[in-house]
Amino acid sequence: MTDYFALLDVPRRPWLDAELLKQRFHERSAQVHPDQAAGATDETKAVLQQQFVRVNAAYECLREAKSRVRHLLELELGRVPENVRSIPGEMTDWFTEIGAVCREVDAFLAKKETQDSPLLQAVLMEEGIALNDKVTEVHGRLQVELAKVNNELEALGPAWELLDDQAEGRAERLPLGKLEALGQQLSFWSKWSSQLGERSSRLMF
Numbered sequence: 001m002t003d004y005f006a007l008l009d010v011p012r013r014p015w016l017d018a019e020l021l022k023q024r025f026h027e028r029s030a031q032v033h034p035d036q037a038a039g040a041t042d043e044t045k046a047v048l049q050q051q052f053v054r055v056n057a058a059y060e061c062l063r064e065a066k067s068r069v070r071h072l073l074e075l076e077l078g079r080v081p082e083n084v085r086s087i088p089g090e091m092t093d094w095f096t097e098i099g100a101v102c103r104e105v106d107a108f109l110a111k112k113e114t115q116d117s118p119l120l121q122a123v124l125m126e127e128g129i130a131l132n133d134k135v136t137e138v139h140g141r142l143q144v145e146l147a148k149v150n151n152e153l154e155a156l157g158p159a160w161e162l163l164d165d166q167a168e169g170r171a172e173r174l175p176l177g178k179l180e181a182l183g184q185q186l187s188f189w190s191k192w193s194s195q196l197g198e199r200s201s202r203l204m205f
Contacts, residue, residue: 004062005062008062012072015150021059021063028055029052029055029059032048072179076170076176088185098196101138102195105135109202128203128204135196
């Protein structure tokens with residue numbers, strides 16, 4: 001398994017500085033960019049292309065908290081974390097509210113598609129704007145929750161700083177249970193954020 005943290009020469013942490021990560025990505029991608037292979041053999045070009053793809057995959061993984069946490073857990077546990085389908089108890093109210101908003105938007109969009117009258121479409125446009133304001137408000141509150149999780153990930157950093165990467169009993173000494181719980185939250189927050197964002201785009205189309 002490729003260690004994406006090592007590949008981009010960034011510390012193995014639950015939280016990463018976005019600018020540092022971007023800087024390391026640009027440095028590493030410049031080193032292995034296929035353009036560097038001008039005049040090289042086909043074999044060398046193929047190797048550089050493969051490395052370039054891996055560097056891009058590493059950046060895409062580490063720049064998003066959800067995939068970064070999952071990758072970190074996989075490295076520390078030596079296995080892929082289990083996909084948890086049940087929603088954490090503290091998030092059930094969010095599930096209910098977001099589900100209701102999404103159903104309301106879907107019903108409105110279905111109704112809008114059947115209207116040919118310019119007058120009715122004008123009325124529906126106002127309704128759609130009001131509904132989008134509602135989606136935007138919920139989405140904004142959801143982003144606040146995502147920011148809280150990000151802060152918690154940053155707060156876990158010192159636990160990694162205190163241990164050498166090869167420390168014996170490392171998995172038992174790291175707060176991996178807490179990290180896994182945050183990863184589960186991120187999975188739902190990210191999914192719901194995507195659902196709301198997609199519906200907002202459709203309302204404004």
